Amino acid sequence: MTVVHPNLEKTDAKMSAREVSVYYGDKKAIDEVSIDIPTKYVTAFIGPSGCGKSTFLRTLNRMNDTIPSARVEGSITLDGEDVYRSKMDVVQLRARVGMVFQKPNPFPKSIYDNIAYGPKIHGLASGKTELDEVVEKSLRRAGLWNEVKDRLEDSGTALSGGQQQRLCIARAIAVDPEVILMDEPCSALDPIATAKIEELIDELNGSYAIVIVTHSMQQAARVSQRTAFFHLGKMVEYGRTSDIFTNPLEERTKDYITGRYG
Numbered sequence: 001m002t003v004v005h006p007n008l009e010k011t012d013a014k015m016s017a018r019e020v021s022v023y024y025g026d027k028k029a030i031d032e033v034s035i036d037i038p039t040k041y042v043t044a045f046i047g048p049s050g051c052g053k054s055t056f057l058r059t060l061n062r063m064n065d066t067i068p069s070a071r072v073e074g075s076i077t078l079d080g081e082d083v084y085r086s087k088m089d090v091v092q093l094r095a096r097v098g099m100v101f102q103k104p105n106p107f108p109k110s111i112y113d114n115i116a117y118g119p120k121i122h123g124l125a126s127g128k129t130e131l132d133e134v135v136e137k138s139l140r141r142a143g144l145w146n147e148v149k150d151r152l153e154d155s156g157t158a159l160s161g162g163q164q165q166r167l168c169i170a171r172a173i174a175v176d177p178e179v180i181l182m183d184e185p186c187s188a189l190d191p192i193a194t195a196k197i198e199e200l201i202d203e204l205n206g207s208y209a210i211v212i213v214t215h216s217m218q219q220a221a222r223v224s225q226r227t228a229f230f231h232l233g234k235m236v237e238y239g240r241t242s243d244i245f246t247n248p249l250e251e252r253t254k255d256y257i258t259g260r261y262g
């Protein structure tokens with residue numbers, strides 16, 4: 001059972017998970033998790049290593065489909081539509097629910113093509129002028145335009161780690177997503193690059209539903225308005241970030257945020 005903070009106000013849910021369990025073969029990695037992902041907030045998933053944060057995050061855009069042993073039970077909806085229905089177009093789903101990974105993973109293509117690829121295959125821009133506009137707009141939103149505008153033909157992989165991660169965020173934004181999932185997006189970055197990503201998350205907050213998995217409680221406290229604490233595959237506690245950090249209700253949450261384990 002998840003403890004939900006009693007004073008948590010109701011907000012519009014972009015995505016809803018109900019009694020979601022995830023198995024790798026016979027091993028249950030997620031145990032009946034139910035949560036609403038608010039439309040307008042940043043939600044942080046925290047918890048000790050191996051508790052299932054990334055596994056649960058990946059269920060939200062069916063990234064687990066790529067792992068043959070993984071099986072998902074329960075229901076996940078996006079604007080009320082079943083994400084796991086057989087007719088779901090998974091490519092379309094992953095455009096609506098974009099993802100940014102731990103390690104920046106730009107395509108081995110130019111900076112321009114990294115951004116232009118998605119809008120091209122999803123038919124979001126007709127002609128070069130429109131595509132140029134989408135590329136510029138996405139790079140501006142990701143706070144990268146001024147750094148790369150004179151080198152759009154350089155390879156995306158030639159950028160610094162922090163720039164590559166902002167390029168990956170720009171790539172996700174370019175296809176006009178509704179949700180952005182971030183799986184420890186700063187874990188490979190230095191403190192300055194991390195601060196830039198956190199600023200960017202702040203700027204994007206409100207335009208997209210954002211979910212971030214993080215090992216850093218300071219980061220969760222800085223960037224999120226909702227926090228879910230996971231432990232051994234269960235979602236133990238969920239509430240406003242300020243409540244989770246200042247007034248945790250469960251012993252296990254208290255132990256984790258006071259650094260007793262993790």
Ligand SMILES: Nc1ncnc2c1ncn2[C@@H]1O[C@H](COP(=O)(O)OP(=O)(O)OP(=O)(O)O)[C@@H](O)[C@H]1O
Binds near residue numbers: 049054
């Ligand atoms: N591809 C996989 N095949 C089998 N088991 C897996 C796979 N991926 C994760 N697991 C297992 O599922 C459990 C949850 O792992 P997961 O990576 O989701 O946790 P996490 O909380 O994100 O951990 P971390 O913070 O270390 O990234 C762990 O026991 C892990 O070993």
